[in-house]
Amino acid sequence: MQKINEINEKWIKASIVGTIWAASEIVLGSFLHNLKIPFSGNVLTAIGIIILISVSYIWTEKGIFWRAGIICALMKTMSPSAVIFGPMIAIICEAVLLEISVRIFGKTIVAYILGGMLAMSWNLFHKIANYIIFYGFNIVDLYADLLKFAQKQLNIQFDIVWLPILALLIIYCVLGFIAAIIGIRVGRKILKQPLEYKAENVTNRNFEPLNRRNFDFSYSMIWLFTDILLIIAALTLLNYTPFIYWSLFIAGVVTIWAFRYKRALRQLSKPKLWIFFVIITMITAFVFTKVQSRDNSLMQGLLIGLQMNFRAVIIIVGFSVLGTELYNPRIREFFLKTSFKQLPLALELSLESLPSMITNIPDFKTIVKNPISVIYQVISQVDFRLAEIKNKIQFNQKIFIITGAIGQGKTAMVQKVIDVFKEKGIAVGGIYSPRIIENSTTVGYNIIDIANCDNEEFMRLNANESVMEIGRYKILLKGLQKGSDTLKSANNKNNKIVIIDEVGNLECENHGWAASIQDLIDRPNTHLLLVVRDSIAEKVIQKWNFKQPFMFNISKYDHLEISNLIIEQLT
Numbered sequence: 001m002q003k004i005n006e007i008n009e010k011w012i013k014a015s016i017v018g019t020i021w022a023a024s025e026i027v028l029g030s031f032l033h034n035l036k037i038p039f040s041g042n043v044l045t046a047i048g049i050i051i052l053i054s055v056s057y058i059w060t061e062k063g064i065f066w067r068a069g070i071i072c073a074l075m076k077t078m079s080p081s082a083v084i085f086g087p088m089i090a091i092i093c094e095a096v097l098l099e100i101s102v103r104i105f106g107k108t109i110v111a112y113i114l115g116g117m118l119a120m121s122w123n124l125f126h127k128i129a130n131y132i133i134f135y136g137f138n139i140v141d142l143y144a145d146l147l148k149f150a151q152k153q154l155n156i157q158f159d160i161v162w163l164p165i166l167a168l169l170i171i172y173c174v175l176g177f178i179a180a181i182i183g184i185r186v187g188r189k190i191l192k193q194p195l196e197y198k199a200e201n202v203t204n205r206n207f208e209p210l211n212r213r214n215f216d217f218s219y220s221m222i223w224l225f226t227d228i229l230l231i232i233a234a235l236t237l238l239n240y241t242p243f244i245y246w247s248l249f250i251a252g253v254v255t256i257w258a259f260r261y262k263r264a265l266r267q268l269s270k271p272k273l274w275i276f277f278v279i280i281t282m283i284t285a286f287v288f289t290k291v292q293s294r295d296n297s298l299m300q301g302l303l304i305g306l307q308m309n310f311r312a313v314i315i316i317v318g319f320s321v322l323g324t325e326l327y328n329p330r331i332r333e334f335f336l337k338t339s340f341k342q343l344p345l346a347l348e349l350s351l352e353s354l355p356s357m358i359t360n361i362p363d364f365k366t367i368v369k370n371p372i373s374v375i376y377q378v379i380s381q382v383d384f385r386l387a388e389i390k391n392k393i394q395f396n397q398k399i400f401i402i403t404g405a406i407g408q409g410k411t412a413m414v415q416k417v418i419d420v421f422k423e424k425g426i427a428v429g430g431i432y433s434p435r436i437i438e439n440s441t442t443v444g445y446n447i448i449d450i451a452n453c454d455n456e457e458f459m460r461l462n463a464n465e466s467v468m469e470i471g472r473y474k475i476l477l478k479g480l481q482k483g484s485d486t487l488k489s490a491n492n493k494n495n496k497i498v499i500i501d502e503v504g505n506l507e508c509e510n511h512g513w514a515a516s517i518q519d520l521i522d523r524p525n526t527h528l529l530l531v532v533r534d535s536i537a538e539k540v541i542q543k544w545n546f547k548q549p550f551m552f553n554i555s556k557y558d559h560l561e562i563s564n565l566i567i568e569q570l571t
Contacts (some may be wrong), residue, residue: 002265006222010061010063010064010067011067012209012386013059013061013064013120013382013386013441014063014064014068014070014071014166015045015065015068015292015384016385016386017051017052017068017071017382018067018068018071018072018075019053019070019071019072019075020051020053020378020379020382021047021048021052021068021072021091022071022072022076024047024048024051025044025048025072025076025553026075028043028044028047032543039175040173041123042120042123042172045090045094045119045120045122045123045175045176045179045554046120046175046176046178046179046182047375048072048091048095048119049094049098049115049116049119049120049176049179049180049183050179050182050183050186050375051183051379052065052068052087052095052098052183052185053098053112053115053116053180053183053184053187054183054184054186054187054190054376054379055187055379055382056102056107056112056187056268056373057187057188057190058187058190058191058379058382058383059382060100060107062099062103063099064094064100065095065098065102066092066095066096066099067089067093068095068352069092069093069094069096070092070095072091072095072139073087073088073089073091073092074088075444076088076091081458089126090122090123090126094119094120094122095119095121095495097118097119098112098115098116098119099115099472100118101114101115101118109184111179112183112184113176113177113180113181113313114360115180116176116177116179116180116183117172117173117177117180118176119175120173120175120176120179121169121172121173121174121176122197123172124165124168124169124172124424128165130531133315138284138307138308139308142542144161145273152466155484162181164311179552182375186212186375186376186379187379189376189409189493190379190380192374196273209484211410215353219325219330220325220328220329221325221330223260224322224326224328224421225323227257227318227322228322229537230253230256230318231314231315231318231322233249234246234249234250234253234318235311236249237315238250238310238311238314238345243303243306243307246307246310247306247310248312250310250313253314254313254314254317255339255404257317257318257321260500261320261321267465270329281302281306281307281308281309282305283553284302284304284305284308287492299465309413312536326360326450327429328389330408353550363551364490375473396525397521397527398430398527398528398550398569398570399527399528399530399546399549400497400527400528400529400530400549400550400552400554401416401529401530401531401532401537401540401549401550401551402529402530402531402532402544402553402554402562403416403531403532403533403534403537403551403552403553404533404534404553404554404555405533405534405535405556406533408554408555409433409554410501410531410533410554411432411435411501411502411531412500413435413554413559413562414501414529414531415432415561416559416563416565417499417529417559418432418450418499420559420563420564420567421497421563421567422562424563424567426496426497426567426570427494427495427496427497428450428451428495428496428497428498428499429450429451429491429492429495429497429498430450430451430486430492430495430497430498430499430500431447431448431449431483431486431487431499431500431501431502431527432448432450432501432531433445433446433447433448433458433459433501433502434446434448436460438568443461443462444457444458444460444461444473445458445459445473446457446479447479447483447486448480449482449486450486451495454481454482454486456478456479456482457476457478457479458475458476458479458480458482458483459473459474459475459479460473460474461474461475461479462474463476465477467480468511470505470506480512483516483518483565484513484515486526487516487517487519487520488516488519489519489520489526492520492526493526495526496527496570497506497526497529497566497570498520498526498527498528498529499528499529499530499531500513500516500517500531501530501531502533503517503530503531503532503540504532504533504540505536505539507540507543507544508536508539508540510522515529516559517544518544521544527569527570529566534553537551550566552565
């Protein structure tokens with residue numbers, strides 16, 4: 001279990017800012033993308049600049065910008081679409097450039113304007129870099145040759161190679177300047193006219209918060225390194241071998257990826273990729289025919305065009321498959337042990353906040369009509385959100401575990417503990433599973449709802465229908481459903497502690513009550529008491545990464561000692 005209370009305040013603030021930024025990227029990004037609006041990337045960058053600058057008037061700590069950029073980038077790339085590193089890198093660089101400007105010049109108007117212009121201008125350099133990465137330096141030669149051809153045809157006497165880039169750079173700087181001014185105005189308005197708290201309503205939008213990558217996929221570190229080697233090999237063959245070798249190799253690699261990574265096929269199915277494929281090939285052939293005027297220039301142009309496109313395919317699809325493998329939980333655990341351990345904790349907060357943040361982002365038309373007022377209303381709530389998170393993480397969820405051997409009386413012990421809790425007025429919920437004995441033989445187990453004492457058959461030796469088996473027993477659907485319903489966090493919001501008897505190998509394999517345990521862990525307003533066989537107690541602890549749980553072996557404690565020790569921790 002990750003302890004959210006270990007996160008420091010700067011990362012909490014960054015998670016709030018990054019979530020607002022990510023919400024705008026998700027809501028407005030999809031709108032702009034669907035309408036194919038020109039400069040849509042610049043519009044999203046402008047909103048990010050406005051958010052960062054306006055928030056800096058409320059929170060003045062250094063380092064929030066780049067942290068918010070990392071969180072926003074990670075949340076954007078966790079969308080169900082294929083992971084492309086380009087947007088992630090662009091968002092982080094924009095935040096870092098703004099951070100650098102403020103570090104050098106302080107939090108002044110000059111720093112904000114210069115930072116906004118730098119952040120916006122990054123879009124241009126990022127696009128140029130993307131083209132070079134996708135198509136190689138051949139794309140630079142192609143661009144220069146085309147402009148030289150145009151210069152010759154129009155009889156222009158000066159070099160125009162840099163003219164389009166300079167023109168775009170000026171446009172980008174102007175957009176960055178405007179975004180910075182809006183951010184400054186919003187920040188000043190918040191200081192002068194702070195808003196009252198606005199309650200959030202997340203029920204008016206049907207949004208699933210990214211599902212934390214819960215799709216069924218078999219991650220593999222071996223595949224991750226294999227994919228990296230395949231990309232390197234493909235790019236090497238492209239540069240040093242004849243057409244027949246690199247074309248067959250890349251076709252084979254993409255085929256392999258298509259079988260393992262379904263989203264790789266999604267990349268190849270996009271019409272935009274194939275339109276660019278044809279355009280790049282035709283333009284290259286034209287340039288070599290009209291400008292280069294060499295022997296076999298048409299065939300050479302076609303070959304270079306194909307080479308550029310094959311490179312683009314291997315990069316685009318390759319980055320997609322690498323992005324999939326990088327969501328491996330082992331990689332996440334590695335970062336938790338490094339100096340970046342605050343990042344996953346901040347990301348957890350962001351994922352939890354994202355639905356409500358998206359609810360507060362209005363539609364694009366509303367933003368266009370009055371951007372300052374809209375962003376002012378959203379940003380003005382950040383202090384309230386900070387207070388909510390602080391109140392939440394101050395609550396330290398405690399995990400208690402009762403252990404014992406098979407048949408030692410764990411369930412009987414927990415029944416006595418429940419009685420003590422009720423006598424002491426401790427609100428308790430959850431389930432326990434007493435044995436059902438007939439003719440001195442255990443024939444199964446029932447499920448008892450602790451709160452209302454409802455009883456349901458759970459496991460039986462002989463049953464006509466069952467959902468699964470554990471040992472000699474068959475699990476009945478009604479009992480499993482009864483237990484799951486009883487353990488829902490929504491049904492335990494008023495309980496001080498929730499008891500689950502018995503947690504074992506079934507849960508460690510993500511069956512049984514595993515989902516219910518995770519649900520309760522994710523809502524740390526309730527303490528947990530688990531009953532676990534002593535031989536697998538360590539396995540359960542590692543499964544949910546419990547930190548310093550309170551352990552009670554029934555061979556060493558009686559029910560009164562266990563009850564009193566738990567109550568001391570709860571009060």
